[in-house]
Amino acid sequence: MSVQKIKKQPITITIDGKECIGKSGDTILKIARANGIYIPTMCYLSKVEPIASCRMCVVTVEGVDGVVLSCQEKAVNGAVVTTNSKELYTQRQNIMKLYNVNHPLECGVCDKSGECDLQNKTLEFGIANQSFSTRESNKKVENWGYVSYDPALCIMCEKCVRVSNEITGNEALSISVGGYKSKIINSKNSTCASLGESAAVCPVGALVNSDFKYSSNAWELKQIPASCAHCSSVCSLNYEVKNDKIYRVTNNFEFSSLCGVGRFGFDFENKNVKKDPQIFREALSAFKRAKSINFSAIITNEEALILQKLKEKYKYNLVCDEAYGYQQFLKAYSSISGASLYSGDLNAIKESQNIIALGTRINDDNPMVKYHITMASKRNRARVAYLHPIEDSNISNIVTQFVKYEAGSEEGVVALLANTLLSDCDISDELKNFLDDLDIGNLSAESSIGEEELEHLVKSIGKKQKSTFVVGSDLYTHPRAKQIAKILGAIEKYSDFSLVMVPPATNALGVSLICSLDEETEGYTIGYNAKGDFELSSLGDGDMDMPALNQQEGTLTNIDKRVVPTNVAVSYQGYVLNDISNELGLEAKYTIDYTSMLPTKAGFQTEDFDNLSAYFDNSGCEHRGYLLTSKNVKVTENFDEIEELPTFDGAIVYHCNENTNISVFANTTQAFKLNEIYLRGSSQFANIVKIKDGDEITFSTNGIKYQRVFKIDEGMKGTIALNPTFDMDSNKSLSGSYRFSHLHREQ
């Protein structure tokens, strides 16, 4: 069952003589903006709670004495609002005079010049000279890693602090209050990349990206609207380009967010590629010989469709390990829920009052999901239950209940949850039989989840109406994934929870909807960003070059089940997949000709690429591509009995990329390139494996050999270590297998 939505009553207010329609509970400013009426602000940021520090947004309301702050005042039906008068203008002008006191006159070199709120408003209110004065103190520029802070330029609007607390949840920034000497302080000395999100909202040049600082003027850069290629959230962003080089990434920070890797990991293009007809001929003969195509899910929908069409024509085995498990999981889920797609999305998470996250190290797997959980936690005081074998100290500030279960016992955990959450619900006989047959005692012993923990979980949910269940890639590759998916389908169907299945790779959802995937490769294999006998690579290390996702136009399917367009930011001179498929008998002038051919059976629309928009309107509504339509699927409710839960003893390795090195592409960028790759674990893990901090370790899991440097992470506990896998080629035994595995040390 989907989230119950409380319908907000429409209200009408009059602003400057214009009838404006809004929803009850909206602020005056929000309604004004949605209706195209301009009210100047300096500190207002749509995506966080009103800050109300600038007082620029003052308006007068008939029948109310004095002025009201339109940013935080909720509109009342029938109110008559005036946004501009001589008094209001003078008041605003005085505020601007104060903002300009001792503001350094370095617009000539300031990075913000040309897109600076202070500059714009200073001109708008005609402040030509400084009329007040104060003694200036010596303020030093501080370097916080990816961003740097110049207190002399800071106007103390607090946007950055709010973003770090409410959106990114790193809680690094705070205000040191001291009158004119107030400044923003980095209390945790954090250098994390998510500070970039705080820098993005800075209205002046106080908080800027260190790598971009002083490298180009804003007006020299051309904005290319595109989509982030690093994780399945596929956030909207603009690549800002000059001379065929990306200088920085910006986004519509009023209504959307970007994580650190999206903002700073932009230079992953395949450089200096030329057309080589000899290699092209080799590629064609390889395709003619091939029996299978093995590819990674970091491709566009159009490329996935080309591969699918090639499969139909040449009977290839189409293998995508990242998406295969997800596809099977989705299918199993549909067989219970009756819908081809899960019901939740990021907005549902944001609006939830109750969130359960299961089977994903969410801060590292998908930063945007973490941001949305943070928003729910800070704004709705949402209860966040985090169920995982490893506690994550990075999200301890938003998790209200951490439930630790044994690695491998996910099936039992899901069954226990279903049993608890569905106890009062009206459920089908099959499900009832299944739940009645559960050996609760055994399950909770095996998974080490106590009954009191579950009780606490249910109690905390209480009567809260909006609930979201977030599941991740631990489950898709679990040996009992199908059964888990079915139980989750049942939870969604019979309870108030909406479900979000975080896709394991950028376009895993798109690939699993477009391609009919096979489990195994056989014979001669073409690899596309994956292992194969003939490799096509966007990283430039294969037999033939392919464009990276910032060099391609096309669409991607994101976690919101939205098909979003992306555009070419950096030029690419080589061959693309479409050139190959044209030689092999398919016909399309451009890759994007396939956009309108995406399968409508799977929920796509027959929309041309050029008709897809990519913007947010004034009210914050996202107009980006289109939403997939969920199709009805035949329901067959049958649940298998739960097998004995597998146990993992001793030293365990969990395959998990860090949140800045989400993919192999992120690791090629200047900002995130790592020379040494660390296996991170607790001191307890170090004792078991008999290893010290800084030691080199060679080990194998599921037959793949890794060489890592061990690092003790003080924030971790237990016997599970985190092993990043972005540097490994995507292959069957890695991305297709369960994320937890035993560590076999090799000497």
Next chain:
Amino acid sequence: MAHIEEHKETQIAQTEKQNYVMLNLGKTPDYGMPAFIQVVKRSLSLELLKGLGVTFREMINGLFRGKMHTTKYPFEKLPIAPRYRAIHEMLRLLESGHYRCIGCGLCEKICISNCIAMETRYDENQRKEVSEYTINFGRCIFCGYCAEVCPELAIVHGGRYETAGEQRAGFSLFEDMLTPIDKLKEQKEFAGFGSVSPNADENIKKTPLAY
């Protein structure tokens, strides 16, 4: 070089002192007979030799008395007016010797023939450093906008007007245009296009410092 000094004086400074006098040349003959009579008169009065005499006198003056009126162009050049717009110069701060350019990019932006290209970066002294700066003189039309827009009077037009080259594209680098550090004391303040107006001081408004 005395004769060049003489030009300097006549060109601008003495413009107002010059006196123009109308010569009384009589009426020009407008038909056959009077024209014929004029030719005969001039031939018989040996006016040709008068002319040759003037030439001979000036030759003696030029060669032996140092009163040459022409300049040997590639070796000698006439000074040009400060408002003339020739090859750019990059000036330095007289106090510190550091180049004046702050890397604001306005010249690059305003250039209507797109011939200025620059790259900047954040340097160790927290300054905006100009890491690359070139002007393509094959494209430059010497409009002077760059000098006019420059907030620091860092880029100005100099007096080097020979721009002939063997190639269509002729690039000049920042270092080539920059005043050599050992010639800093010879650097002249630019008086041409975009320079500070003579009454600039009067237009400055003081920041209140009454704390």
